[in-house]
Amino acid sequence: MPSTLEQRFQEALPKGLSFCSLRYSSECTNIVSVQKGVLQPIKEHDDHGLMITVHHNGGLGYAATIDDSVSGIRAAIEKATTWAEHSAKHALFSTDTIALSHPTGTFETPVQRSWDTLSLEQKITMLHDVDGRLGIDDRIVDHSASLMHVAHQSLYLTSGGGRVEQRFSFMAPDINAVANQGSQTQVRSFGSRGMSQQGGLEVLDRVRFLEAPEQIAQEAILLLEAPNCPTGTMSVILMPDQLMLQLHESIGHPLELDRILGDERNYAGTSFVTLDMFGSYQYGSSLLNVTFDPDQDREFATYAYDDHGTKATKEFLIRNGILERPLGGTISQKRAKIAGVANSRSSSWNRPPIDRMANINIEPGESTLNELISGVERGILMRTNKSWSIDDSRNKFQFGCEFGEYIENGEIKHVVKNSNYKGISASFWRSLSGVGNGDTFEVLGTPHCGKGEPNQVIRVGHATPACRFDNIETFGGAS
Amino acid sequence: MKQEYFYHISDAVQELCKAQEQCTLYLSAENSDFIRFNHAMVRQPGSVSQQSISVRLIHDNKHVSSTVNLTGILERDKAKLVPMMERLRAQLKIVPADPHFLINTQVTSTSHIDEPTTHSAMDMVDDIIEKCSGLDMVGILANGSITKGFANSFGQRNWFHTNNFNFDWSFVENTDKAVKTSYAGQQWNSQEFQKIVNTAKIKLEALRLPPVTLDPGAYRVALSPGALWEILEVVAWGGFGLKSQKTKVSPLLKLVEKERALSPMFSMRENTKEGSSPSFQSDGFISPDSVSLVENGAYHSALVSPRSAKEFGVSTNGASGYEMPHSIDVAAGDIPSSQMLKRLGTGIDISNLWYLNFSDRSNCGITGMTRFATLWVEDGVIKGPINPMRFDDTVYSLLGENLLGLTQERSFLLSASSYFERSTGSARLPGALIKDMRFTL
Numbered sequence: 001m002p003s004t005l006e007q008r009f010q011e012a013l014p015k016g017l018s019f020c021s022l023r024y025s026s027e028c029t030n031i032v033s034v035q036k037g038v039l040q041p042i043k044e045h046d047d048h049g050l051m052i053t054v055h056h057n058g059g060l061g062y063a064a065t066i067d068d069s070v071s072g073i074r075a076a077i078e079k080a081t082t083w084a085e086h087s088a089k090h091a092l093f094s095t096d097t098i099a100l101s102h103p104t105g106t107f108e109t110p111v112q113r114s115w116d117t118l119s120l121e122q123k124i125t126m127l128h129d130v131d132g133r134l135g136i137d138d139r140i141v142d143h144s145a146s147l148m149h150v151a152h153q154s155l156y157l158t159s160g161g162g163r164v165e166q167r168f169s170f171m172a173p174d175i176n177a178v179a180n181q182g183s184q185t186q187v188r189s190f191g192s193r194g195m196s197q198q199g200g201l202e203v204l205d206r207v208r209f210l211e212a213p214e215q216i217a218q219e220a221i222l223l224l225e226a227p228n229c230p231t232g233t234m235s236v237i238l239m240p241d242q243l244m245l246q247l248h249e250s251i252g253h254p255l256e257l258d259r260i261l262g263d264e265r266n267y268a269g270t271s272f273v274t275l276d277m278f279g280s281y282q283y284g285s286s287l288l289n290v291t292f293d294p295d296q297d298r299e300f301a302t303y304a305y306d307d308h309g310t311k312a313t314k315e316f317l318i319r320n321g322i323l324e325r326p327l328g329g330t331i332s333q334k335r336a337k338i339a340g341v342a343n344s345r346s347s348s349w350n351r352p353p354i355d356r357m358a359n360i361n362i363e364p365g366e367s368t369l370n371e372l373i374s375g376v377e378r379g380i381l382m383r384t385n386k387s388w389s390i391d392d393s394r395n396k397f398q399f400g401c402e403f404g405e406y407i408e409n410g411e412i413k414h415v416v417k418n419s420n421y422k423g424i425s426a427s428f429w430r431s432l433s434g435v436g437n438g439d440t441f442e443v444l445g446t447p448h449c450g451k452g453e454p455n456q457v458i459r460v461g462h463a464t465p466a467c468r469f470d471n472i473e474t475f476g477g478a479s
Numbered sequence: 480m481k482q483e484y485f486y487h488i489s490d491a492v493q494e495l496c497k498a499q500e501q502c503t504l505y506l507s508a509e510n511s512d513f514i515r516f517n518h519a520m521v522r523q524p525g526s527v528s529q530q531s532i533s534v535r536l537i538h539d540n541k542h543v544s545s546t547v548n549l550t551g552i553l554e555r556d557k558a559k560l561v562p563m564m565e566r567l568r569a570q571l572k573i574v575p576a577d578p579h580f581l582i583n584t585q586v587t588s589t590s591h592i593d594e595p596t597t598h599s600a601m602d603m604v605d606d607i608i609e610k611c612s613g614l615d616m617v618g619i620l621a622n623g624s625i626t627k628g629f630a631n632s633f634g635q636r637n638w639f640h641t642n643n644f645n646f647d648w649s650f651v652e653n654t655d656k657a658v659k660t661s662y663a664g665q666q667w668n669s670q671e672f673q674k675i676v677n678t679a680k681i682k683l684e685a686l687r688l689p690p691v692t693l694d695p696g697a698y699r700v701a702l703s704p705g706a707l708w709e710i711l712e713v714v715a716w717g718g719f720g721l722k723s724q725k726t727k728v729s730p731l732l733k734l735v736e737k738e739r740a741l742s743p744m745f746s747m748r749e750n751t752k753e754g755s756s757p758s759f760q761s762d763g764f765i766s767p768d769s770v771s772l773v774e775n776g777a778y779h780s781a782l783v784s785p786r787s788a789k790e791f792g793v794s795t796n797g798a799s800g801y802e803m804p805h806s807i808d809v810a811a812g813d814i815p816s817s818q819m820l821k822r823l824g825t826g827i828d829i830s831n832l833w834y835l836n837f838s839d840r841s842n843c844g845i846t847g848m849t850r851f852a853t854l855w856v857e858d859g860v861i862k863g864p865i866n867p868m869r870f871d872d873t874v875y876s877l878l879g880e881n882l883l884g885l886t887q888e889r890s891f892l893l894s895a896s897s898y899f900e901r902s903t904g905s906a907r908l909p910g911a912l913i914k915d916m917r918f919t920l
Contacts (some may be wrong), residue, residue: 038579042570045546049529062525066548083524091610093521121573183738184911187728229644263517265657266618269833284519333748350527360728389836391848391867393655396920398846398869400838420841422869422920453619453647454513454527456899477839478873 001026001153001166002068009157012074019055019100020077020159023307024068024395025349026152031116033146034127039146040146041475042120049349054080055095059088064350066177070339077346078301086087098334100308102160109169111200115149119203125149126210133213139219141185145213146173147204148193156309164305170459171203172196172447175212179220186417188216188222188402190351190386193243196445196459197302204296219403223462224416228476229419231402235379235433236421236472237372242401245385247362248449250425251283251290252460254394255317256341256451257328258355268451269392270427273323275336276470281323282325284429289363290318292341300445301462304344308353312342317360320351328355347456354452359461360444365435372434372468376411380474381405381412382419390425398422418477436465480508480530480551482590482638485741488549491557492534495564496632499502505761506628508549509900511621512600516648521604529798529900530626533761534560540576543567544836560728576709581785583763585636591757593641595620600666606669610676611650613651614683618648625901627757639757641903647895649851650679652686656864659705659914661849663893664793682852688863691855697915699826701819704890709832711747711807711906713745713845714874716837719749719772720802721781722903725791730843732876734778737837739875741776741811742882746810748772749782751797754806754891756907759797760784764904766797772804776879790858807906812885812911819886821859822912828854828861832870843874846919869920877913885909 002024004263010021026048033040054077061083063076084095118126120332134143151172157163175190195207204210238246243336254271258264294302294312303312308330317325328336329344332355344353373381387400404419405412445461485506496502498820508530530551535544545563549556600622600839606793607620624642645663652658660679662672703711713815717723733739749759759765762785771779782802788795799805814822827849835847848867855862873879887907894904 039574039577041542041576041580043546043576044544044546045531046544047531048548060523061618064527064529065527066529069550069552074552079526083526086604087524089523090521090604090648092517092522119573120570124573142728149819169606177728178728183733183736185727185732194652223842261517262617263522263653266516266647266659267653270655350529352523352525354523387844387846388838389834389838389848389869391655391869392833392850395849396867396869398838398871398920399816400836420838432887437852450898453515454511454621454901457898478842479843 001155005068006163007159008070008073009067011070013159014077014332017056017159018095021053022050022073022157023349024155027348028151029148030122031146033129033144035144036129038126039124047102047348051352052076052080052347055082056081058078058094058096059084059086059091060095061087062352064287070427071263081245083174085189093335098331100330101310102158102162102451103164103305103309103311103316104162105164105304109165109167109198111169113201114472115151115169115200116414119155126443130175130210130213131259134175134217136214136339138225138345139179139181139221140177140217141180142218144176145151146174156305157179158309161267162309162458166303166305166308169198169200170196170300171199172393173204173207173209176218177217179224179298181224187218187221187386188218188223190382191444194241194244194444196447197298197443198300199298200413210408213362216270224418225404226417229380229416229474230406231475233471233473234469235376235470235475237376237379237381237466237468239381240431240444240464241384242382243362243464243467244444246356247360247464248460249390249460250394250397250428252327252357252360254425255327256327256355260326261332261335264451267453269394272393272395278338279321279324282321282430283318283323284321285432286321287365287435288318288321288429291314291361291363292317292343292363294342296359296443296461297461298457299359299443299463301461306344308344310342310344314342323346327357329353345458347458351452351454355469356451356458357449357460358432359463359465362467365439365464366437367434367438369440369466372373372466373412374409374435375434376410379407380419381407395424395425416476421472421474422474423472426439428469431469432467433470434465434468440466444460480506484551485628486630486636487553488532488556493632493802495560499538501632503535503763504629505533506626506691506799507900508626509623511623511901514600514604514781516619517617519608519611519614532821534563535570536564537582538571539919540580540844541574542577542580543574544569547754567791579786579790581789582718583603583631584633586633587765588636589758590638591640592638593665596642596666599806603667606735607646609672617647617651618644618646620644621897621901622907625903627758629763631763637759637763645893645895650683652683654691655867656822657851658682658686661856661895666725685854685861686852686864690866691863692866693868693918699823699918700913700916701826702911702913703830704910705892706829706832707725707809707908707911708807708892708906709835709847710845710877713837714843715803719782719804720798721783721787721791722802724781727796730837730840731778732841733823739878741773741875743776744812744882744885745878746774748806749810750806752905753808753907756805756903758854760799764795770796776832789875801845805904807908811887811889811909814884815885816888816910817861819910819912820856824859825857827865828856838871844871845874846871868918870916871919872917877916
């Protein structure tokens with residue numbers, strides 16, 4: 001963190017602004033990867049800068065800069081103030097009605113073994129080992145193993161004396177195996193970076209990174225030899241590395257308050273959810289409990305304060321199937337006149353905060369995985385998302401998975417390839433017939449969620465058990 | 480970021496190189512205004528100034544790189560370079576020689592500098608608010624400069640500096656019924672903008688007709704150039720790069736291996752010369768004016784990055800590491816755009832597709848949604864907007880056996896993408912008439 005940044009902010013801060021904040025962000029990203037025995041170019045990116053936000057005369061404006069000198073901060077404040085003054089005459093809402101807080105606090109990711117406790121040479125050796133163990137068969141035509149680590153620091157200062165300092169350590173491992181025979185290709189991965197968590201190198205132990213490669217390669221080969229996923233209406237059991245995507249797309253995004261308020265209608269889209277549904281709408285079966293949970297210490301989007309300085313606390317979004325609360329930060333809550341959560345988030349110092357998912361989780365139920373499977377007369381167990389598509393109001397979806405297993409009369413029979421299913425959010429969650437217990441619960445996350453104008457890609461966490469859904473339309477690929 | 484400044488930094492890095500070491504530098508910078516609108520009011524306005532350089536240190540076929548931000552204050556930026564170069568040199572001792580590393584030793588210096596814009600973003604905002612008054616407008620105005628630069632220790636210098644704006648917006652009639660439009664260029668022209676607004680208003684009329692709900696099935700379809708771009712952007716996820724073709728993950732593998740073909744009417748190339756992206760990539764390789772990718776329905780050639788060139792023993796054609804096209808160009812057909820609805824007859828006129836992804840990658844199967852002004856047409860007459868429909872079909876069908884024709888006129892479309900930084904991508908595309916497109920939900 002740059003020393004004396006607070007003093008420089010105070011020195012540059014003029015009198016008379018309704019509100020001014022400085023949000024400094026620094027990210028040091030390292031990506032090390034090995035592909036078919038060849039170390040790929042190591043990626044190292046040190047990205048830092050600050051954003052000034054000003055509320056003045058009812059308008060708002062921001063300015064982002066890398067120059068953190070007093071003159072640089074002063075110039076950014078002047079630019080943001082000019083935007084605030086200009087926008088006041090055309091403003092969608094008056095910032096006079098919105099009081100942002102002046103919080104104080106800190107947060108730091110618990111880290112047991114920091115990224116630097118392994119030398120670069122040791123990391124390369126480890127990745128060579130994982131990558132090498134993927135080449136089990138001539139039909140594995142490509143394979144790779146990689147680690148991405150991000151050390152992120154942020155400092156949020158406000159004109160009213162607020163000061164929040166947060167330090168994060170993000171780890172995103174991945175493994176990939178490509179199996180090919182003729183013109184047929186099947187890919188199996190380690191969750192397409194879905195195993196992302198906060199923490200240090202201990203994350204690799206938690207997600208069993210070093211134990212994974214042989215199974216990933218074997219499953220890629222199995223897929224080559226497997227029949228297509230059957231077409232029909234049947235049960236599906238979604239394992240956490242697929243359910244996280246289902247949750248993300250058809251609960252997380254539709255509950256974002258800025259979508260409901262129409263901000264995203266030109267890009268990410270709107271929502272089938274309307275404000276009058278909160279408190280009464282039956283989103284899913286009574287087994288469905290969904291939370292916004294920023295407190296899970298290893299989950300990817302855990303934090304203490306959002307980018308508007310709001311203290312983050314766990315809240316139920318859906319309880320016993322009933323919709324309770326949207327994903328909306330301070331500004332959206334004021335606009336919509338409804339309680340939300342602390343989810344005003346920005347992807348970096350160069351993008352303004354908007355309503356984003358953070359950790360959106362499904363609370364575990366009581367069924368073992370065997371009980372979920374034994375309750376299926378005919379169905380597919382699906383793992384690891386590979387294709388996602390949903391309409392702009394987050395209703396009609398179609399998702400595809402890397403790996404499927406056909407279930408008949410309560411028993412897994414064989415592997416199927418090209419496992420796809422489709423449905424409508426508004427009815428899909430009501431078909432939830434079984435929720436896995438804590439033994440099926442996994443803490444997952446991804447670095448890649450896109451939204452916003454200007455565009456922003458952000459980290460999200462999703463922790464879920466395995467879940468069973470009935471009467472779902474499934475299908476495979478071309479024969 | 481000024482050209483001289485980048486060259487000062489380049490010289491400073493070179494001075495820090497030891498004998499036998501080489502270096503390359505790639506600059507990416509922008510000074511952008513971003514103004515979000517909702518309900519024809521300003522939602523979130525601001526400005527972003529950012530610049531970063533990627534420095535690659537090379538010695539004896541080993542190489543390492545680092546990307547850092549620049550403040551624009553020379554002494555502060557030069558002070559960052561010393562520890563960075565020391566760190567890179569320490570890493571060079573650890574990494575092995577890279578068998579896929581290709582260094583550009585052929586010096587080709589270039590410079591492209593656009594004239595500055597004459598309107599401020601605030602003037603544009605005032606004009607937008609005035610002309611969209613009374614309409615439910617939502618969208619974003621991006622305005623400002625984008626700069627890319629390259630330098631290496633062999634003396635190559637490349638510079639690309641463009642100033643442009645891109646107002647990308649929708650007029651919303653109700654919920655998911657909207658007309659999406661854009662106005663992009665280098666000099667804001669209020670009269671020209673008014674014409675585009677007027678055209679969009681006329682299109683909005685069609686959305687006031689009663690909506691039509693279609694049953695799943697196959698329908699005759701007219702795709703706008705923008706909708707065609709959505710399809711090609713998905714195919715471009717590995718479709719045209721040599722690496723994905725050689726590692727068998729290309730969705731066009733069957734085209735590459737001549738098992739399948741597209742329509743003889745369909746030809747596509749990477750047209751760098753007439754696109755809006757720089758002609759050099761981050762390793763300093765220069766793209767040819769044009770690379771033919773598909774010719775008369777048959778695979779022609781791939782986009783080849785320097786790494787793929789070395790790995791597979793072919794020549795690079797200046798593709799980026801991702802081997803994705805930045806300046807897509809699809810050859811025109813023979814259908815006058817004015818005749819498109821008549822030629823469609825009865826079917827769906829699709830202005831926009833949305834959220835496309837592969838449903839069956841080996842067969843280039845793609846699924847996605849209709850969005851915005853997608854209309855049901857009977858005997859060439861618009862009957863009303865359709866409620867969003869999901870399609871799931873293969874590119875071999877849509878642009879192969881079911882492609883009936885392409886329009887004579889093509890649209891030049893600038894990307895509005897701004898993930899991490901504003902895109903310089905573009906596409907020059909015709910509309911497409913398709914006999915059957917399969918809708919599933």
